[in-house]
Amino acid sequence: AQTVTQSQPEMSVQEAETVTLSCTYDTSESNYYLFWYKQPPSRQMILVIRQEAYKQQNATENRFSVNFQKAAKSFSLKISDSQLGDTAMYFCAFRDNQGGKLIFGQGTELSVKP
């Protein structure tokens, strides 16, 4: 069974600084999708970035980028130029190829301080 682990329950960063959130996963599949979701206090899950496992190039979306290490089964999220609005819970997720369900990690609570 696939598992997703986020080992950092809480992190904080100063506004305008860079922060990296860690995620590891376990799977026997060779092709899959990985995601980072943001969940602010409103509880709305917002897709931040996705990575397709067969693509070697790391995904980038504006200030957000990932470091995808397939052999190590590692998928970290880097947030550059952190903004106060980035304060939220961040979840790493693995997409199950059988039915498409998402398997989430435990989350990292990120606080951006002024």
Added chain:
Amino acid sequence: EAGVAQSPRYKIIEKRQSVAFWCNPISGHATLYWYQQILGQGPKLLIQFQNNGVVDDSQLPKDRFSAERLKGVDSTLKIQPAKLEDSAVYLCASSSQPNSYEQYFGPGTRLTVT
């Protein structure tokens, strides 16, 4: 395009009572997911529908939880009788197809069982 709608946003009940949640997915989305998110954890799939058929309900506590998706559009999730450990946020998500990588989430229903 309207997003995924859920109601109610909040619900407080006593243990052993029953409760129902409603979800209206994005128009045309064939796949619908119900996730349970216990405080401090990542969401966990309860049940997945493809149109009005169940694809995966392996994590649904069937002695007390039930769900249906009549006509392949709206869905309801019911708990009867509720237990204290059912206190959680119930998230509904939809995607156009099971193999579509992106799931769109609703705002969730926060259930408190006292």
